[in-house]
Amino acid sequence: MPELTEVERFRKYIAATSLHKSIEKVEVNDRAILRECSPGMLNSRLSGRSFSSAERLGKHLFLPAGGAVLALHFGMTGRPLYRKSNNPGEKDRRLSINFRNGYSLLYLSRRRLGKIRLADDIESFGSELGLGPDALYISLETFKKIFAGRRGMIKTALMDQKLLAGLGNILSDEILFSAGINPKKQVKDLNSKTLGILHREMLRVLNRGISGKPGEGADSSLSSLRADGENCPICGGVIRLIKIQGRSAYYCPRHQNNS
DNA sequence: GGTAATGTTAGACT
DNA sequence: TAGTCTAACATTAC
Secondary structure (H helix, E strand, C coil), rough: CHHHHHHHHHHHHHHHHCCCCCCEEEEEECCEEEECHHHHHHHHHHHHCCCCCEEECCEEEEEEEEEEEEECCCCEEEEEEEEECCCCCCCCEEEEEECCCCCCEEEEEECCEEEEEEEEEEEHHHHHHHCCCCCHHCHHHHHHHHHCCCCCEEEHHCCCCCCCCCCCCCHHHHHHHHHHCCCCCCCCHCCCCHHHHHHHHHHHHHHHHHCCCCCCCCCCCCCCHCCCCCCCCCCCCECCEEECEHHHECCCCCCCCCC
């Protein structure tokens, strides 16, 4: 689930529920999701403090508290949940941040592919992981610079977090679908005009996905019918499934035709 | 029971 | 060097 748009909605959700509340205790329910930190570290750095803001870079979410920053990555199935601490336990709960007001911010994850870290600051965290600039805030100029002189397929490049952060399999499909560009198109064969269209459609798809209601799944026409053989809602062509980098890529060969 | 699933990463290969 | 491919991770759903 969580690509840029979903994580941005998580960010707003946490900002609306969990800021400026004193943290009583951090409970780690599953150590496997911790990276480079321990339950003891989380408690000593966070207890008695409160989150001052909720920020995002790509698919990562950051919660600064005092001198430390809690860094959340949701993997494939993670999500946050704010609710009363004494509610019955959620089966997928991996981490609970208990506030003094009797509520908790939970980190839920069914498949345990997410990661929780403790960072000193957001900038150094981003550079340590080699993350590119956030896709939502990239200017056209930067966008063109990122792809200049690069080889390989455009879909692969869009999903490369080191080039630009936040796009995953679904969003990259969606953006290329909107822009009318074949996912296997080579980056070096995209001219300036086409890159402009791609940038414009990227922002359009992202903004549409962010304003959509959580749980509403479909961010657009393509994602609502990710199935081989469906009719394309844009041109009436037939949606096809191919494999790119071992991932399923859906596209319409008729209007995503190498512009 | 095989397969694929919105993510990341390491290693082998071209 | 840059890019591609595969497997692995963990768990569930079809």
